Amino acid sequence: xSETANGTxxxxxxxxxxxxxxxxxxxxxxxxxxxxxxxxxxxxxxGPSGGxxxxxxxxxxxxxxxxxxxxxxxxxxxxxxxxxxxxxxREVGMVFQSFNLFMHMSVRENLILAPMTARKIGRxxxxxxxxxxxxxxxxxxxxxxxxxxxxxxxxxxxxIARALAMEPKVMLFxxxxxxxxxxxxxxxxxxxxxxxxxxxxxxxxxxxMSFAREAAGRVLFMADGQIxxxxxxxxxxxxxxxxxxxxxxxxxx
Amino acid sequence: xxxxxxxxxxxxxxxxxAVLLALGALMLANLNWPLVQxxxxxxxxxxxxxxxxxxxxxxxxxxxxxxVGVVFGTLFAIGSQSAYSPxxxxxxxxxxxxxxxxxxxxxxxxxxxxPLVTGINTTALVSGIIGIGLQAAAxxxxxxxxxIQAVPRGxxxxxxxxxxxxxxxxxxxxxxxxxxxxxPALLNQNISFFKATAIVGLGLLVGDFFxxxxxxxxxxxxxxxxxxxxxxxxxxxxxxxxxxxLRLERRLSRGER
Numbered sequence: 001x002s003e004t005a006n007g008t009x010x011x012x013x014x015x016x017x018x019x020x021x022x023x024x025x026x027x028x029x030x031x032x033x034x035x036x037x038x039x040x041x042x043x044x045x046x047g048p049s050g051g052x053x054x055x056x057x058x059x060x061x062x063x064x065x066x067x068x069x070x071x072x073x074x075x076x077x078x079x080x081x082x083x084x085x086x087x088x089x090r091e092v093g094m095v096f097q098s099f100n101l102f103m104h105m106s107v108r109e110n111l112i113l114a115p116m117t118a119r120k121i122g123r124x125x126x127x128x129x130x131x132x133x134x135x136x137x138x139x140x141x142x143x144x145x146x147x148x149x150x151x152x153x154x155x156x157x158x159x160i161a162r163a164l165a166m167e168p169k170v171m172l173f174x175x176x177x178x179x180x181x182x183x184x185x186x187x188x189x190x191x192x193x194x195x196x197x198x199x200x201x202x203x204x205x206x207x208x209m210s211f212a213r214e215a216a217g218r219v220l221f222m223a224d225g226q227i228x229x230x231x232x233x234x235x236x237x238x239x240x241x242x243x244x245x246x247x248x249x250x251x252x253x
Numbered sequence: 254x255x256x257x258x259x260x261x262x263x264x265x266x267x268x269x270x271a272v273l274l275a276l277g278a279l280m281l282a283n284l285n286w287p288l289v290q291x292x293x294x295x296x297x298x299x300x301x302x303x304x305x306x307x308x309x310x311x312x313x314x315x316x317x318x319x320x321v322g323v324v325f326g327t328l329f330a331i332g333s334q335s336a337y338s339p340x341x342x343x344x345x346x347x348x349x350x351x352x353x354x355x356x357x358x359x360x361x362x363x364x365x366x367x368p369l370v371t372g373i374n375t376t377a378l379v380s381g382i383i384g385i386g387l388q389a390a391a392x393x394x395x396x397x398x399x400x401i402q403a404v405p406r407g408x409x410x411x412x413x414x415x416x417x418x419x420x421x422x423x424x425x426x427x428x429x430x431x432x433x434x435x436x437p438a439l440l441n442q443n444i445s446f447f448k449a450t451a452i453v454g455l456g457l458l459v460g461d462f463f464x465x466x467x468x469x470x471x472x473x474x475x476x477x478x479x480x481x482x483x484x485x486x487x488x489x490x491x492x493x494x495x496x497x498x499l500r501l502e503r504r505l506s507r508g509e510r
Binding site for chain 2: 094103
């Protein structure tokens with residue numbers, strides 16, 4: 001939670017973005033975005049919708065193509081071959097706004113599928129890992145249920161455990177609490193805070209300013225396809241250095 | 254539930270009775286009574302072995318259309334989702350050709366024209382198996398494609414984000430819910446192919462159930478009894494299969510999560 005644990009003075013850069021460009025037809029969604037994320041850092045990306053936050057996040061694990069510049073994740077360069085993209089995806093976990101659990105599989109099957117097929121670990125080890133991670137996110141007793149039998153908050157915690165089961169070096173969160181009922185937001189944020197404190201490198205697109213304030217080492221403010229502000233949370237929320245940031249903060253605080 | 258079921262059953266039965274009554278009235282009005290009095294269904298019994306053999310061929314073609322159709326339809330549907338555009342065009346062209354030309358034309362082309370191109374002659378039955386299989390694959394490709402596209406986009410994205418190998422993504426994440434969605438459509442399509450076997454039979458003389466019934470007519474010079482019997486068999490089986498499909502569809506949608 002402290003600046004030293006998650007702050008900018010972390011390890012070596014694990015993600016480096018240089019002049020990243022994304023276009024959708026004539027619309028430029030990302031306009032030469034450059035930044036770095038160090039090992040162990042927790043970075044929150046905030047800003048108005050349509051500003052390119054999610055697109056940027058999705059380019060880091062190759063869900064969106066890169067039209068210019070490059071992203072280097074753990075030494076792997078994107079854009080790259082299909083193989084490179086697969087390698088990146090195995091090191092980068094992602095949690096989606098709408099959970100995206102495999103609905104026809106039990107919670108256990110959701111958690112062991114990727115470790116067994118993409119990491120080639122054995123069934124016993126995968127089971128053990130699944131049970132341990134579900135305990136960690138506080139729903140060890142739900143392992144044999146189906147996603148439809150769980151609440152939204154529980155489903156999102158399963159989704160976090162599913163991503164962690166690949167033992168990723170980086171976790172990406174794409175508005176993980178936006179689809180949740182208010183009373184379930186806290187249980188997901190608690191898991192994210194615990195994960196941040198454990199030293200996981202995290203990039204979170206979020207509207208939860210309390211989380212950004214509590215857990216983030218840096219806050220990036222994105223609008224119009226650019227990173228306009230890059231500041232520690234204390235400074236980000238107290239003094240606006242950009243006009244659009246000021247207007248954004250005045251609407252949400 | 255049971256009460257609603259009985260009500261639906263009653264309505265179903267009464268609807269069926271009403272149709273039969275209407276048809277009956279229509280026929281009665283135009284009936285040639287002396288001919289009817291000479292109805293001799295005994296011919297059916299006499300030719301029972303030939304008719305059973307024919308029915309075996311009909312069943313073979315029906316099941317084959319289903320199996321070949323689902324297997325190749327699934328493969329082609331996966332191809333239709335490929336990022337490699339020539340593969341997509343190839344699948345698209347295949348589907349359009351086989352869905353937009355008459356089955357009879359396809360069958361005769363395969364049996365008589367294809368050997369001129371390839372130099373390989375096929376028996377009528379083999380040509381029939383190839384022909385109905387090719388057309389079934391085209392129709393099933395479209396059904397499977399619809400099923401694949403109905404799988405929520407987010408689940409496919411999650412599979413990508415987890416770095417799942419393509420084989421795992423298709424066999425474990427995409428196809429199970431896709432197939433579950435389209436099972437009723439697949440079965441309904443197969444009922445259509447059950448009826449289409451009569452075209453294979455007549456077009457290539459493969460000795461299916463319908464051609465066996467026609468042979469009875471040719472041998473005995475009685476047309477009414479064998480053809481009526483054949484129609485009744487198709488009707489009862491097709492109708493029954495449709496009812497099973499509907500029941501399965503209801504059960505699947507009830508289990509929907």
